[in-house]
Amino acid sequence: MKKSFWILLAVVVMSALVLAACGGGGGQATVERKAPPPEYAGKTNPYAGDAAAIAEGKELYNVNCATCHGETGAGDGPAGASLDPKPANLITAAKEASEDYEFWIVSEGGAAAGRSASMAAYKGVLTEDEIWKILAYTRTFGK
Numbered sequence: 607m608k609k610s611f612w613i614l615l616a617v618v619v620m621s622a623l624v625l626a627a628c629g630g631g632g633g634q635a636t637v638e639r640k641a642p643p644p645e646y647a648g649k650t651n652p653y654a655g656d657a658a659a660i661a662e663g664k665e666l667y668n669v670n671c672a673t674c675h676g677e678t679g680a681g682d683g684p685a686g687a688s689l690d691p692k693p694a695n696l697i698t699a700a701k702e703a704s705e706d707y708e709f710w711i712v713s714e715g716g717a718a719a720g721r722s723a724s725m726a727a728y729k730g731v732l733t734e735d736e737i738w739k740i741l742a743y744t745r746t747f748g749k
């Protein structure tokens with residue numbers, strides 16, 4: 607009786623560990639997005655829905671981002687193939703991430719947002735306007 611209790615306990619603990627390691631067993635790990643800091647919180651895209659800006663954003667995206675995130679945003683660009691974690695799926699991000707979060711992580715980089723440092727900071731590389739135009743374009747992914 608006592609011995610079987612310990613075996614049962616061991617089995618329960620082991621299965622809990624295996625489940626935790628697999629993240630519940632669902633393919634891609636769930637993305638944890640922290641709340642943006644005050645200087646980014648609540649910002650909205652001044653170019654949302656602006657066709658001319660979206661066209662410009664598309665060109666900028668294809669030059670700066672598609673190598674990793676892929677032309678359709680699926681996260682399957684050639685330069686991202688060897689990265690772990692893989693470049694984020696921006697089709698999913700368009701549905702789930704807030705505009706201020708996206709602007710924050712693109713400006714300050716993945717490390718600042720508690721994500722992969724392979725996602726570089728584009729502040730100083732691209733202007734704020736350029737980043738917003740790119741994001742106005744990526745928001746159209748999956749639509």
Ligand code: HEC
Nearest residue numbers: 670671674691692693694699703708712716721722724725
């Ligand atoms: C060197 C490859 C690389 C390039 C180039 C790159 N990214 Fe990323 N990106 C990543 C990686 C890796 C992550 C984070 C994955 C993780 O930590 O889960 C990421 C994350 C993101 C996220 C967060 C998405 C989410 O679901 O929360 C956004 C938004 C993003 N990138 C946009 C861009 C934009 C816009 C550009 C171009 C200006 C760009 N990235 C260029 C690799 C790249």
